[in-house]
Amino acid sequence: MMAGRGGSETDVAGGPARHLPVLIDEVIAHLAPRDGGVYVDGTFGAGGYTRAILAAADTRVIAIDRDPNAIADGQALVAESAGRLSLVHERFSALDAVVAGQGLERVDGVVLDIGVSSMQIDEGERGFSFRRDGPLDMRMSSEGPSAADLVAKLSETDLANLLYRFGEERRSRAVARAIVEARASAPIERTLQLADIVAKVIWAKPHEPHPSTRTFQALRIAVNDELGELARALEASERVLKPGGRLVVVTFHSLEDRIVKNFIANRAKAAGGSRHLPSVDAVPTSFRLVARGAVEAGAAELASNPRARSAKLRAAERTEAPAHAGGDLSSFLPPLPSLDASRRR
């Protein structure tokens, strides 16, 4: 079962929690759940945030996860919640449709805890871990192409670009070359098989991350379209939050944090607000900042949970202004660095 990124026992809303989620006090402080409010937990996982929201006030929670195992494990909490929790198997990019499916138009808060759960990492069979043997899968939802499919089918150049963009792997060309050479003699279908191939071209000192860290991160992000999912979920939140409703997002690496930071900055600053332009051109801001900059874990949490080290929380509050026209993710999805462009410089 889910060991969790924190791993502590609390009992909220009736049942034993199996982990202490990252930045939980800060999440609740910024989400500010209130009696009668409806909150979307877009990343249910082991239900740590959901439990805390249910415990903080007399709220209703609509929780979402794309992983069928998380949905199955969460049924006990649904049963305990006396009708206050709806748990939906869906991608969080569709959170506005999920809210509509519950017969609601708007909600009081949305929280996202981006990334994989410990359960997903810890189960070798899911294929996320370079330390455990398993099929090279990495699909959170068990649908669509797996990591093994990408490794088998992408050209050497596309593989190198993927590793560079989503893993920030500086030796992406060497890793891509090694993968292409290895797959010519045998299909790469197991996690440890891929980890061995990467270890032949990247040496890590004892204090450095495992040589496969960046390769596995890149494949996972690509397989699950994690950056696109995040960008679309931010836009869906803008559509579904009531004026005064809060958006709280916790991320674990810079690619994700940049998207959240850019989105909030984009929506919280009035476009066309220049004194050189007629005021009629100004686009009203749809969010205002709740937290200036990113909130990080304090010393106590860092001491008890090393996984909180890279966590960053950003929060914003919805204004009365209409949502921006959706779909143009380029206004806040930062251009991903192209390997070829970087080599030309």
Ligand SMILES: C[S@@+](CC[C@H](N)C(=O)[O-])C[C@H]1O[C@@H](n2cnc3c(N)ncnc32)[C@H](O)[C@@H]1O
């Ligand atoms: C870090 S865990 C969340 C842990 C949770 N906050 C808790 O306290 O237990 C992330 C969860 O989000 C889910 N997830 C990731 N991307 C998703 C997406 N695009 N749509 C829905 N669920 C997603 C994963 O399956 C995983 O269960």
